[in-house]
Amino acid sequence: MSFDRDVAIVGGGPAGTSTAIHLVRAEGIRADRVVVLDKARFPRDKPCAGAISQLGVDALRDVGVSVRVPAVAMQGVRVILGGEIGETRCAMGIVVRRIELDAQLVDEARAVGVEVREGAGVTAIERVPGGFRVTTAEGAITARFLAAADGAGSTTRKLLGMRETERKGHLYVLETEPSAADTGTTRGLIDFDLSVLEDGLQGYYWDFPVIVGGAPGVSRGIYHANLSPSSDVKKALGRALRRRGVDIEKVKLKPFSTRPYVPGSRVAEPGVVLVGEAAGIDRTTGEGIAQAIVMGKIAARHLMRALRTGGSCFERYARDVRASTIGRHMLQSAWLARRVYRRSGLPARRLLLRSDFARDAAMRWYHGASLPWSTQARLALGLAASAIG
Numbered sequence: 001m002s003f004d005r006d007v008a009i010v011g012g013g014p015a016g017t018s019t020a021i022h023l024v025r026a027e028g029i030r031a032d033r034v035v036v037l038d039k040a041r042f043p044r045d046k047p048c049a050g051a052i053s054q055l056g057v058d059a060l061r062d063v064g065v066s067v068r069v070p071a072v073a074m075q076g077v078r079v080i081l082g083g084e085i086g087e088t089r090c091a092m093g094i095v096v097r098r099i100e101l102d103a104q105l106v107d108e109a110r111a112v113g114v115e116v117r118e119g120a121g122v123t124a125i126e127r128v129p130g131g132f133r134v135t136t137a138e139g140a141i142t143a144r145f146l147a148a149a150d151g152a153g154s155t156t157r158k159l160l161g162m163r164e165t166e167r168k169g170h171l172y173v174l175e176t177e178p179s180a181a182d183t184g185t186t187r188g189l190i191d192f193d194l195s196v197l198e199d200g201l202q203g204y205y206w207d208f209p210v211i212v213g214g215a216p217g218v219s220r221g222i223y224h225a226n227l228s229p230s231s232d233v234k235k236a237l238g239r240a241l242r243r244r245g246v247d248i249e250k251v252k253l254k255p256f257s258t259r260p261y262v263p264g265s266r267v268a269e270p271g272v273v274l275v276g277e278a279a280g281i282d283r284t285t286g287e288g289i290a291q292a293i294v295m296g297k298i299a300a301r302h303l304m305r306a307l308r309t310g311g312s313c314f315e316r317y318a319r320d321v322r323a324s325t326i327g328r329h330m331l332q333s334a335w336l337a338r339r340v341y342r343r344s345g346l347p348a349r350r351l352l353l354r355s356d357f358a359r360d361a362a363m364r365w366y367h368g369a370s371l372p373w374s375t376q377a378r379l380a381l382g383l384a385a386s387a388i389g
């Protein structure tokens, strides 16, 4: 059977556009054999705080894409708990607005020759011999392989009947002007306030610096990893905002969710690779942009291999994702979330707050580094001391 395309990518966010760009630039596939289908029209907004770790920025640069939209360099982090603040300065990556970044990435995909169909929400997927028939609001298309890059709500997952492995995280996000309380963001620092754990939450409140319409702004929000049900996330956000002089009654808020990547997360089906948040993201931070970009690179390699060899089970893709820097990182993060956010995580939280060494190690880990045994041993000792003290 002949197909309209070799690869149909469902979703034109960071995961989908990264897959498309890597397929053409890194794997040498003909651009006219790839299509990106997105239900939205760009520029489209994506509820997100827009922090991209350096890992993601580097992966884009390696494939010839430099971020050209307004961005704030993250120059360090502050961990906040009650009245205490632990501060570490280091280059961590950038903060962007997704409405701008994602529109640029769609332009970059088009610039390499890939067709991006907007307003083409996928509504049905049918398996046909050797491939798929994908129905969208803009008509149907056939393809040998599918890349599901359609995010937290992934229609592709639902249409393929894939069950959710884990509970999703919950978030709220908003942007405001800086207030007098913003003593970190005005210096390019990103704030993680763990005080919300006292409200029964499993996550953090954040303040990130951002450029809105050319002026400094602050992205604020709350992330609840939702390891166990309960918790009034919005109420906790209201209290955190009040401490910063922002009245929650005066802002419009919608709840959003994230899918964590955990042991047992499926990232492939016969003929299909899941990329980005359709597969899962970092459970401790709730972050997934860099992960989506890097996973796009791995997906492109395996799609190209399948096109060359005719294989279509993508089990090696699943293995390679797990073994990659981001895969290992996300699995460690799934483990860490339980250690840090549960009630029993108080010693770990105190260590992060009070120890420069622990925060420095956390920052190296955020950059994708594997921590040597000596560092892990020192952290374990610190944790033990923190539990006693």
Ligand SMILES: Cc1cc2nc3c(=O)[nH]c(=O)nc-3n(C[C@H](O)[C@H](O)[C@H](O)COP(=O)(O)OP(=O)(O)OC[C@H]3O[C@@H](n4cnc5c(N)ncnc54)[C@H](O)[C@@H]3O)c2cc1C
Pocket: 010, 011, 012, 013, 014, 015, 016, 037, 038, 039, 040, 046, 047, 048, 049, 050, 051, 052, 053, 120, 121, 122, 123, 149, 150, 151, 152, 154, 155, 156, 171, 172, 173, 221, 256, 257, 258, 275, 276, 277, 278, 281, 286, 287, 288, 289, 290, 292
């Ligand atoms: C409030 C909030 C704050 C966050 N903050 C951060 C942060 O600071 N840093 C970070 O790294 N991550 C953050 N995240 C997570 C991050 O936004 C996602 O992990 C990231 O966007 C994943 O990229 P993606 O390309 O996989 O999916 P998405 O960016 O969600 O893109 C999916 C695309 O698929 C399209 N689509 C959906 N359904 C269909 C369909 N049926 N047919 C065709 N197209 C479809 C959508 O229109 C969309 O363009 C946050 C998430 C939330 C909710």
